[in-house]
Amino acid sequence: MLLLEGVRKSYAQPGAERLPILDVPRLAVGAGEQVVIRGRSGCGKTTLLNAIAGLTTIDAGKIAIKGVDLTRLPEAARDRFRARHIGYVFQTFNLLPGFTALENVLLGMTFTGQRPDRARAADLLNRVGLGHRGHHKPAAMSVGEQQRTAVARALANRPLLLLADEPTANVDPGHQQQIIDLLRGVCRDENVSMLLVTHSNEVSDQFDRVEQLEEVNQVLKANV
Numbered sequence: 001m002l003l004l005e006g007v008r009k010s011y012a013q014p015g016a017e018r019l020p021i022l023d024v025p026r027l028a029v030g031a032g033e034q035v036v037i038r039g040r041s042g043c044g045k046t047t048l049l050n051a052i053a054g055l056t057t058i059d060a061g062k063i064a065i066k067g068v069d070l071t072r073l074p075e076a077a078r079d080r081f082r083a084r085h086i087g088y089v090f091q092t093f094n095l096l097p098g099f100t101a102l103e104n105v106l107l108g109m110t111f112t113g114q115r116p117d118r119a120r121a122a123d124l125l126n127r128v129g130l131g132h133r134g135h136h137k138p139a140a141m142s143v144g145e146q147q148r149t150a151v152a153r154a155l156a157n158r159p160l161l162l163l164a165d166e167p168t169a170n171v172d173p174g175h176q177q178q179i180i181d182l183l184r185g186v187c188r189d190e191n192v193s194m195l196l197v198t199h200s201n202e203v204s205d206q207f208d209r210v211e212q213l214e215e216v217n218q219v220l221k222a223n224v
């Protein structure tokens with residue numbers, strides 16, 4: 001379903017050589033597979049998710065979803081592909097402050113060019129335990145509630161692939177398991193592949209596979 005080959009990424013540094021951040025010889029994730037990415041702070045986990053989502057360009061390599069190499073798509077086509085097939089739970093949520101929880105979920109649907117499905121949006125908010133909060137704007141929600149809204153938004157379009165960047169980092173322990181259960185349950189029910197970044201051993205233990213991203217000339221070990 002997802003296949004990365006020979007992916008390299010570096011960042012420009014003022015007055016110095018480019019800083020290499022990613023070197024991923026191969027990473028494959030099957031349909032419906034749930035994989036954790038681990039690694040020390042700053043080793044490039046967010047960069048990896050952003051590269052897969054097409055939010056950041058790579059220096060070399062191939063990133064294919066269902067056989068479509070995203071690195072070869074023009075930007076507009078890549079944006080459309082992302083809107084249609086990739087859900088992303090950002091570390092910082094990225095909810096739109098002027099819109100309610102329900103509207104944030106519905107807005108995610110409009111980017112696909114299809115009619116927003118209010119029933120699905122409401123159902124997802126119910127599933128994240130926010131059925132009663134649909135009409136609240138982010139400023140009137142707790143951090144954990146905002147995170148759960150972001151989870152609902154990421155799943156709204158029935159993506160092929162869900163990327164989740166430390167989705168429980170800002171949530172109290174009681175709600176952490178709820179979010180993981182929700183992500184895993186919906187992904188299992190809808191055969192969505194998931195790539196999740198976490199520092200938690202407890203969370204990692206629940207996943208099909210753990211991939212370790214190494215620091216400094218990082219090499220993501222091929223599937224084990």
Ligand SMILES: Nc1ncnc2c1ncn2[C@@H]1O[C@H](COP(=O)(O)OP(=O)(O)OP(=O)(O)O)[C@@H](O)[C@H]1O
Nearest residue numbers: 011012021039040041042043044045046047048091
């Ligand atoms: N736009 C950028 N320009 C230059 N360097 C960047 C840029 N974005 C990230 N970096 C650097 O790339 C490295 C990897 O960052 P990234 O956010 O991917 O790490 P991470 O593994 O997700 O970290 P954390 O676990 O702390 O969230 C860091 O050293 C960071 O400073």
